[in-house]
Amino acid sequence: MLTDTIQISGLPETVIQGVSDRAKAVGTTAEEYIRYLIEEDLSSSSLNLRVLFAPVREQIKESGISESELTELLEEAREEVFQKYQDKK
Numbered sequence: 001m002l003t004d005t006i007q008i009s010g011l012p013e014t015v016i017q018g019v020s021d022r023a024k025a026v027g028t029t030a031e032e033y034i035r036y037l038i039e040e041d042l043s044s045s046s047l048n049l050r051v052l053f054a055p056v057r058e059q060i061k062e063s064g065i066s067e068s069e070l071t072e073l074l075e076e077a078r079e080e081v082f083q084k085y086q087d088k089k
Helices: 013-025 030-043 054-063 067-088
Strands: none
Touching: 013 030
16 A cells, blocks of 8 residues: 655644643544544545534634533433424424
């Protein structure tokens, strides 16, 4: 199998550190983690939920809302939709 090297420049230090931290958390090197991400992305025939919801996750992170607050908000929205569905019956 022929392999080449890809070099990426201009990444912010926060991204580099984030990749290193995530790789360490899953027990691999940054290079192996990035290779995995690329291979997963290319093997997927359609966008996966992680990609689709990336902007939502970023907005949630930036909002500063806690996990429990988010859970409560989602539960309230789910209940509201459920009630609307029940009212239509």
